[in-house]
Amino acid sequence: MAEELILLDEWLSMFGxxxxxxxxxxGIKYEYKEEDLENKSQMLLKMNPIHKKIPVLIHKGKPISESIIIVEYIDEVWKDxxxxxxxxPYQKAQxxxxxxxxxxxxxxxxGRIWAGKRDEIELAKKELIEGLKELENVLGDKPYFWW
Ligand SMILES: N[C@@H](CCC(=O)N[C@@H](CS)C(=O)NCC(=O)O)C(=O)O
Structure with missing residues (x-):
């Protein structure tokens, strides 16, 4: 399976x-390829020519980009x-x-914290903490979001 499935990624990326x-x-085996985003590989440029971003999952030579789309693809392919x-449908929408x-x-x-100016960073930090608290509330004590 590993040679059929490659993930172009960067260890720090939350999307990856x-x-x-x-x-x-x-429980799927795959080959992990770390990208240097300052010096993107030819493979990344070829596999994600529109956005040129990681993550990209390459399954039997075909690329899938955008992390949410990758997750949905994995879910559909490995249905067992x-x-x-x-x-x-309602729970799925939620x-x-x-x-x-x-x-x-x-x-x-x-991203704003990573790249922003000092004032902007402080504001973005507050927003991030608020967002994480919202998630904490909705997740509660459950191990997974909808279980
Ligand atoms: N919407 C994309 C975002 C992916 C993304 O922003 N990847 C960043 C790394 S975290 C990237 O590849 N950046 C390189 C660039 O912008 O040139 C997803 O969900 O996959």
């Missing part, structure tokens, strides 16, 4: 972490394992809402 967690949850999303919340309130805000 999504793909790594999804693969680990399903425990599903990531609830089957009930799960997707919170995944989108993480993009906006953790991903975007985290």
């Amino acid at each position: 972490m999504r793909a790594r967690i999804a693969l680990a949850e399903k 394992k425990v599903p990531f999303l609830p089957s009930d 799960a997707k809402f919170w995944a989108d919340f993480v993009n906006k309130k953790v991903g975007d805000v985290g």
Whole structure:
């Protein structure tokens, strides 16, 4: 399986972490390729020519980009394992809402902390903490979001 499945990633990336967690949850073996984002590989540029970003999952030579799309793809292809999303349409919509919340309130805000100016960083930090508290509230004591 490993030669059929490659993950282009960067260890620090929360988006890459999504793909790594999804693969680990399903118990799937894959080849991990660390990218230097200051000096992107030809493989990354070829496999994600539109955004040129990690993570990219390459399955039997075909690339899948965008972390949420990668997670959904893994869930659909490895159906024999425990599903990531609830089957009930309303619960599924809720799960997707919170995944989108993480993009906006953790991903975007985290990016502002990483790249921002001093005042901007302080504001973004507050937003990040508020966002994490919201997640904590909705997760409660459950080990997984919708279980
Ligand atoms: N929406 C994308 C975001 C991916 C992303 O922002 N990746 C960053 C690393 S965390 C990247 O590759 N940055 C390189 C660049 O912007 O040139 C996803 O969910 O996969």
